[in-house]
Amino acid sequence: MVRSGFRVDASDLTSLAPFDDTTPKGIAGDLARLVTGGELAAGVRLPTVRELATELGVSPATVSQAWQALAGAGLIESRGRAGSFVREASAGRLALRMRGMAAPDDPVRLDLSRGTPDPLLLPALAPALSRVSTRAETGSYQSVPVIPALATVLAHSWPAPVEHIMVVDGALDAVSRTLEQLVRFGDRVVVEHPGFPPFLDLLDVLGAVAVPVAIDEHGMIPDALAVALLSGPVAALVQPRAQNPTGASMSPDRAETLAGVIRTAERGDALVVIEDDHSGMISTEGDVTLGNWLPGQVVHVRSFSKSHGPDLRIAAVGGPPELIDRIAARRMLGPGWTSRMLQTILLDLLTDGASLDAVAEARRQYFSRQRALGDALRVRGVAVAPADGVNLWMPVLSERSALVQLAAAGIRVAAGSPFLAAANGADAAGGMRFRPGAEFVRVTVGMVRDGVDEVADALATAAQHVVAGGY
Incomplete structure (x- = not known):
């Protein structure tokens, strides 16, 4: 057994497992058996994707897919530049x-x-609850994920023109599901420094590499972002208002400047910006989004937890139609939709004067x-x-x-x-x-x-x- 704290080479792995099937599924299956069978203990450092690909005579993309499957199953984890490691059997309730x-x-x-x-300071729910149906019914399991009246209200308040809006179970759910559609194992993602810890946990689970960018009182520093874009990230996570933890809010001028940095960067047109506007309705700053300058590249998330209550578990997410449709399709294979009863309550709260x-x-x-x-x-x-x-x-x-x-x-x-x-x-x-x-x-x-x-x-x-x- 290879014990915790040791590094295994690619040749060590091939001596422990046959790897007869060199598809992503086969590679992941053989390595999973080594972990669950105890040959590789928690804390063992694995070879790089490129090293194992060379040893097996396959492309790095093939091994990357296997690594991503193992990370998704909770068997391995990425620690950024330190490499990938066999994960502890139980990480506890929280990441x-x-x-x-x-x-x-x-x-x-x-x-x-x-x-x-x-x-x-949260608005009272009793009036809205009194106007909700007394039965938790729905017309179809395959209906659109957001009730039309709520979609209309959300679209009218959106900070930039948007074609598709759906409702999910909170901002972190929206960010997680968007990242899952964009990020493969080993991909780089720009994050704020300091930033929101669960974003980093999400990237670890996906096997992605966080690229920290320093911030000031107006958000990401443009020159710092330009440096980060040289690494070829596939996405950038941004909190446009009331940034957690600093409370910084992005000005429209800063948003336009950052959009310009992305637009002029090599492969900048392929970058997707994910904006987590978690405190929008209690922010004293106006709406702001890079979507006004980067149409088709921005997923904007608006949460109602801070303004209307965390236990409502509701956030709206809007962005490029093809990407939002992929998120909706994947979600239909899980929770399906956010309760339309809760959506009706939110609609009432967003339109009731009191x-x-x-x-x-x-x-x-x-x-x-x-x-x-x-x-x-x-x-x-x-x-x-x-x-x-x-x-x-x-x-x-x-x-x-x-x-x-x-x-x-x-x-x-x-x-x-x-x-x-x-x-x-x-x-x-x-x-x-x-x-x-x-x-x-x-x-x-x-x-x-x-x-x-x-x-x-x-x-x-x-x-x-x-x-x-x-x-």
Whole structure:
């Protein structure tokens, strides 16, 4: 048995398995038997796609398809430049970086770690529920995945002309299903740095390589994106508003500049931009999308979790018809559609005056809370940038020390390290917005309803403090 921590060469694999069938299915089957049979232990580093392809006398694309099948089955995982490894038998309920985001269930005085909206600012569901059918019926299993009236309302509010819109079970579902249609094992995907940890987990599952791009207060830095595009990525993941974790929102000028960088790049016309507009209706910034300058290359996702409630599990996704149809067809072989009862509730919430007023008030409240806490921290010497949405990215001398000190004060925030798409500034294309070696925590400002000065005192003290033995 090859034990954890060792690397196997291509010749080692061929000595362990016959590989008589050199189709992707055959290669994947032989390697799967080595893993499940115990010949290859968890943590073993596998040969590169090219090395195994040479050994077997097949094309790298053939081995890539086998690797992708194994990753999809949870048997192997990509760790970027470090290579591909045999995966642990059980990764637990949450993926690696999502585990890093998860907060303990034990209560604290003030939990600012979760990134969720304030439940007191969500619109009431009772009026909408009273107008929903009392029976969970549907006319056909093969009906269109979005009810026509909702599709019309969504299209009228879309930030760019769009031909196809469908509804899925939340923004991450939309991003996941889009990536599955675009990405093959070994493909490169541009991501923001810092960015949303589940995106990196998704890329690991697909066996893709994340290409981190530094951001500033307006989103991805154009020069940094230009550098990243030299690697030939197939997709780019962008959060146009209230970027998680920084709260940065892209300006129309920045969107146009980024579109220009993509348009002029070699093979830029083949790149698909996936925009996750997760906080659109509570953002204080206007609609923005690269789709105005890159028609046919942008998939725009609009989630209603922050504005109307995470448990509704609804997001709309629009983009090139051929791609959206592929996503819809694949989804019909799984959940089929998002409950039309939930779609009817969302339609009611998007057209009812009282609900619209409630969302507008939530937007005002989040703006006020961001400004109040941001101003209070800057007065106390903590250099936080103005932010949009519910989160704020706070620099600290030591992430570990800040977490410990705040916990002692009864306040929980999220560790910053799971949000980092690169190990340090040098690993992100175009450099890093923040000073080398900087550490951060994410603060869910949207949950600070009162006591701003007290919270700012605690945060500022933790930000500027290092516990003995800390990082």
